[in-house]
Amino acid sequence: xxxxxxxxxxxxxxxxxxxxxxxxxxxxxxxxxxxxxxxxxxxxxxxxxxxxxxxxxxxxxxxxxxxxxxxxxxxxxxxxxxxxxxxxxxxxxxxxxxxxxxxxxxxxxxxxxxxxxxxxxxxxxxxxxxxxxxxxxxxxxxxxxxxxxxxxxxxxxxxxxxxxxxxxxxxxxxxxxxxxxxxxxxxxxxxxxxxxxxxxxxxxxxxxxxxxxxxxxxxxxxxxxxxxxxxxxxxxxxxxxxxxxxxxxxxxxxxxxxxxxxxxxxxxxxx
Amino acid sequence: xxxxxxxxxxxxxxxxxxxxxxxxxxxxxxxxxxxxxxxxxxxxxxxxxxxxxxxxxxxxxxxxxxxxxxxxxxxxxxxxxxxxxxxxxxxxxxxxxxxxxxxxxxxxxxxxxxxxxxxxxxxxxxxxxxxxxxxxxxxxxxxxxxxxxxxxxxxxxxxxxxxxxxxxxxxxxxxxxxxxxxxxxxxxxxxxxxxxxxxxxxxxxxxxxxxxxxxxxxxxxxxxxxxxxxxxxxxxxxxxxxxxxxxxxxxxxxxxxxxxxxxx
Numbered sequence: 001x002x003x004x005x006x007x008x009x010x011x012x013x014x015x016x017x018x019x020x021x022x023x024x025x026x027x028x029x030x031x032x033x034x035x036x037x038x039x040x041x042x043x044x045x046x047x048x049x050x051x052x053x054x055x056x057x058x059x060x061x062x063x064x065x066x067x068x069x070x071x072x073x074x075x076x077x078x079x080x081x082x083x084x085x086x087x088x089x090x091x092x093x094x095x096x097x098x099x100x101x102x103x104x105x106x107x108x109x110x111x112x113x114x115x116x117x118x119x120x121x122x123x124x125x126x127x128x129x130x131x132x133x134x135x136x137x138x139x140x141x142x143x144x145x146x147x148x149x150x151x152x153x154x155x156x157x158x159x160x161x162x163x164x165x166x167x168x169x170x171x172x173x174x175x176x177x178x179x180x181x182x183x184x185x186x187x188x189x190x191x192x193x194x195x196x197x198x199x200x201x202x203x204x205x206x207x208x209x210x211x212x213x214x215x216x217x218x219x220x221x222x223x224x225x226x227x228x229x230x231x232x233x234x235x236x237x238x239x240x241x242x243x244x245x246x247x248x249x250x251x252x253x254x255x256x257x258x259x260x261x262x263x264x265x266x267x268x269x270x271x
Numbered sequence: 272x273x274x275x276x277x278x279x280x281x282x283x284x285x286x287x288x289x290x291x292x293x294x295x296x297x298x299x300x301x302x303x304x305x306x307x308x309x310x311x312x313x314x315x316x317x318x319x320x321x322x323x324x325x326x327x328x329x330x331x332x333x334x335x336x337x338x339x340x341x342x343x344x345x346x347x348x349x350x351x352x353x354x355x356x357x358x359x360x361x362x363x364x365x366x367x368x369x370x371x372x373x374x375x376x377x378x379x380x381x382x383x384x385x386x387x388x389x390x391x392x393x394x395x396x397x398x399x400x401x402x403x404x405x406x407x408x409x410x411x412x413x414x415x416x417x418x419x420x421x422x423x424x425x426x427x428x429x430x431x432x433x434x435x436x437x438x439x440x441x442x443x444x445x446x447x448x449x450x451x452x453x454x455x456x457x458x459x460x461x462x463x464x465x466x467x468x469x470x471x472x473x474x475x476x477x478x479x480x481x482x483x484x485x486x487x488x489x490x491x492x493x494x495x496x497x498x499x500x501x502x503x504x505x506x507x508x509x510x511x512x513x514x515x516x517x518x519x520x521x522x523x524x525x526x527x528x529x530x531x532x533x534x535x
Contacts, residue, residue: 020406024294026413030383030458031390036409037294039393043402057400064397065469066462071294101470109497119296127326130302134323137316141323142306150297157294183511187504189475194500196470197482198493200463205456209449231487235480237457241464242471252391254461259384259454266450 006162009048013082014165016044018158021078024071031255033068041078042085049089059085062096068199069107070114075157077106079164083172093176098185104192108199118156123149206233210270272356275312276430279352280422282308284414286344291413301325301347308351321351321361328365341372342379345425352429371428374440377448378421383455386417390461478503 006014020041027036042063050056069077081103088094126148133141175184210221225233241254265271286298286307297303302322309318329343350368353359359367396405427435467479478500485496 022293023291023406023409023413025296026291026409026417027389027393028386028417029390030387030455031461032393033459033462035390035462036393036405039397040402040405040409043405047402053400057398060400060402060405061394061398064394066466071296074294097470097472100466104466104470105497105500108493112492112494112497123300124330127300127302127330131323131326134302134306134319134326137320139306139315139319142303142319145300145302146297149300150293150295153295153297154293178512180508180512180515183508183515186472186475186511187508189470189472190478190504190507191497191500192470193467193472193475193478194482194485194503195493195497196463196467197479197484198486198496199482200460200479201483201486204460204463205453207449207453207456231483234460235483237460238464238467241460242468245464245468250391251394251461251465252388255384255388255390255458258457258461259388262454262457263447263450266446266453269446271446271450271453 010165013044013048014079014162017041017078017082018075018161020044021075021157021161022154024074031251032064032066034074035064035067037074038067038078039064041074042081045082045085049085062100065100067103067107069111070118072118072153072156072160073110073114075161076110076164077103079161079166080106080168082165083168086169087172087176091176093181094172095185098181098188101185101188101192104196105188108195118149118153122152200234200238201231204234204237206237208233208270209266273430275352275356276426276428278311279308279348279429280426282311282348283345283422283425284418287418288414291417292410299344301329301343304344304347305351308348309355312352312355314355317355318351321354321364322347324361325350325365341369342375342421343372345375345421346372348425349428356429371425374424374428375421377440378424380448380452380455382420384451384458387455387458 020043021037023037023040024034025037028034029036039060043060046056046059046063050059063081081099084094084099084102088096088099126145129148130141130145133139133144135141175181208222208225212219212221222233244254245251262271282304286304289298290296298307302325305322305325306315306318309315309321312318325343325347329346346365346368349371350361350364353367354361354364393405396408471479482496482500485491485499486493491499
């Protein structure tokens with residue numbers, strides 16, 4: 001990758017972003033997952049780029065959407081998003097939907113890579129070395145574990161953040177010059193929506209426990225519904241929610257709505 | 272025992288707090304947690320040795336695929352605490368630790384809808400644009416609120432024994448637990464719905480279903496789906512690129528045509 005000289009302002013923003021990117025698990029919740037941390041990580045960028053207060057507020061709220069990936073790869077996407085936001089402000093070549101599509105397209109695959117490398121590989125190596133020392137009562141094992149598994153992630157986060165920004169800037173520049181921004185937006189949308197569909201399939205579950213007893217036989221409703229199409233309830237749930245959100249129903253209503261409905265239905269044995 | 276209970280709750284908050292402010296899942300691993308607990312309870316050596324065996328036990332048990340059988344971090348704290356305080360051997364400590372780990376796993380489930388109900392609060396906070404306040408409150412949440420309920424339960428378990436807690440969890444009606452579990456699995460849908468409504472586009476919306484089918488019916492791993500989607504996206508992009516270039520050249524040709532006509 002070409003070496004890029006960062007301006008002082010860029011260095012300052014990247015440094016602030018790096019510290020904020022440590023908050024991936026703080027304020028984690030099932031609705032937005034890492035959305036809080038992503039908004040916080042983008043805050044220095046918005047501070048730098050947006051002079052209009054109202055636009056900045058709207059952008060911070062936009063980055064508080066659903067976000068979920070591996071904690072280290074999080075920084076890479078944040079770096080790319082920094083580059084995108086900058087392009088949006090300085091050249092007006094990128095719009096909000098493009099930024100959200102690219103974020104959605106990247107979070108699934110990067111999560112897979114991050115988990116495979118850090119959680120399933122590096123953690124096992126670090127634990128293997130650590131256990132060897134610790135079983136003899138040597139505290140060096142704990143130190144080694146933290147160094148290999150913990151500090152490697154901090155260093156990786158720092159470099160991936162910068163790499164994401166550099167890559168984003170050079171890549172978007174070349175695309176913009178060739179006038180291919182609109183096809184690129186659509187292409188990113190294709191990957192983004194496919195990944196959202198895949199994540200809905202694996203992460204959103206409507207677990208009906210409902211069985212209807214007819215005489216001697218009992219019918220498990222979930223099996224009947226799934227025999228029409230597996231996961232049809234998840235898709236149904238998503239599109240009902242999309243419809244409600246487009247109608248302007250607030251997320252808080254949806255959160256408590258789901259909570260009350262499921263517990264009430266669980267009382268009757270439906271969930 | 273009250274003092275040791277407080278120390279164990281402190282160990283829990285400490286390792287969880289550090290992990291939450293550094294994006295780590297390092298200090299909550301048994302090898303570190305057990306050492307920290309041992310140190311706080313005044314027997315570092317036992318903590319280190321137990322950390323090794325606890326890490327080996329919990330190494331294969333990970334959160335991938337949904338339900339976690341037992342919370343590794345809480346189990347480690349309780350195992351070390353019982354070994355150091357009661358003088359039990361490692362096996363007994365572990366036998367006592369697994370029940371509290373399972374209780375903690377249920378508590379984590381109960382806490383999920385509670386924490387999810389804060390999502391609209393964070394959104395409002397972001398809409399005010401006050402990044403400093405967002406950071407302070409997220410720090411406070413990461414250090415205390417996110418994991419406080421578990422710390423209280425850990426304290427009660429060490430100070431007053433595990434049996435009472437087990438009875439309490441068992442006395443909760445089953446429908447409350449299953450309702451809460453179903454709710455947290457559905458709440459993730461709200462986040463996805465917001466995201467979908469943002470990037471949905473009639474031309475490409477159908478790809479949502481392609482992704483769903485690839486994951487649900489074919490059970491492909493995420494990376495495989497991403498590569499397939501990427502292939503289609505590249506094909507789409509290159510076709511569009513040709514169209515853009517054709518349009519450019521087309522207008523050029525047309526203009527030269529005009530010139531020749533003028534010439535004649």
